[in-house]
Amino acid sequence: MLVVTLAADNVWLSPPVVTDIDAICSACGDASIAEWTTMPAPYARSDAEQFVRQTVPTGWADRSPTWALRERENGPVLGMIGLMARDMTAAEIGYWLSPSARSRGLMTTAVNLVCDFAFRTDGMGLERIEWRAFVGNLDSAAVARRVGFRFEGLQRAGLVQRGVRRDSWAAALLAGDPRQPAEGWPG
Structure with missing residues (x-):
């Protein structure tokens, strides 16, 4: 797959590079990121190095x-967003944002950019995210x-975080779904 940069308004999405390692390590040391992700905690510089040098490519x-x-x-770097392929027409989206960048609409813009790219036939041609x-x-x-993701339910012990199973929520966006706030979400 060719590397693609995506941009709109005040959001620029490009693959992380070696010069981002320190910023990634610093952000991932935040307790709220550790609480809600499956990343190592504590997050070490070696974790960021492996992520940038091996996982991303x-x-x-x-x-x-x-x-x-x-x-x-x-x-x-203010955050990270990615897709994990499930098959040729579906992927799972994941993202995190540093505390200083939250509540400004940056991640909503980024998720829209990534979903637009993923659904395009000249992008990834996905049917489901x-x-x-x-x-x-x-x-x-x-x-x-x-x-516009539609809430699909609770998965009991659905995800593993550092060796412990935790309940998880699941939702999906289909290529033809309207891009507007969806009803039926918890909380």
């Missing part, structure tokens, strides 16, 4: 792209809801 090669979220082309989060992650759920 392998993902792009395997139809599982990852982008760093920035406010401008050469701006600092899944979203999952640990029960209680209302910030992530609010972003998915605003984009």
Whole structure:
């Protein structure tokens, strides 16, 4: 898969690079990111190095792209967003945002950009994008809801976080779904 940069308004999405390692490590040390993700905690510089040098390039090669979220082309990393391929027509979206960048609409814009690209026939040609989060992650759920993801339910012990199974929420966006806030979400 060719590497693609996406941009709109004040959001610039491009693959993270080696010069982003320190910013990624710093952001991922935040307790709220550790609480709601499956990333290692504590998050070490070696974790960020492996992510940038191995995980990201392998993902792009395997139809599982990852982008760093920035406010401008050469701006600092504020968050991360990516798709994990489930099959040739479906993927799961995941994202995190540093605390200083929250509540500004940046992640909603980023999720829309990624979904637009993923559904385009000249993008990834997906038919379904899944979203999952640990029960209680209302910030992530609010972003998915605003984009139009439809809540599909609770998965008991649906995700593993550092060796512990936790309940999770599941939602999905189909290529033909309207892009407007969806009803039926918890919280």
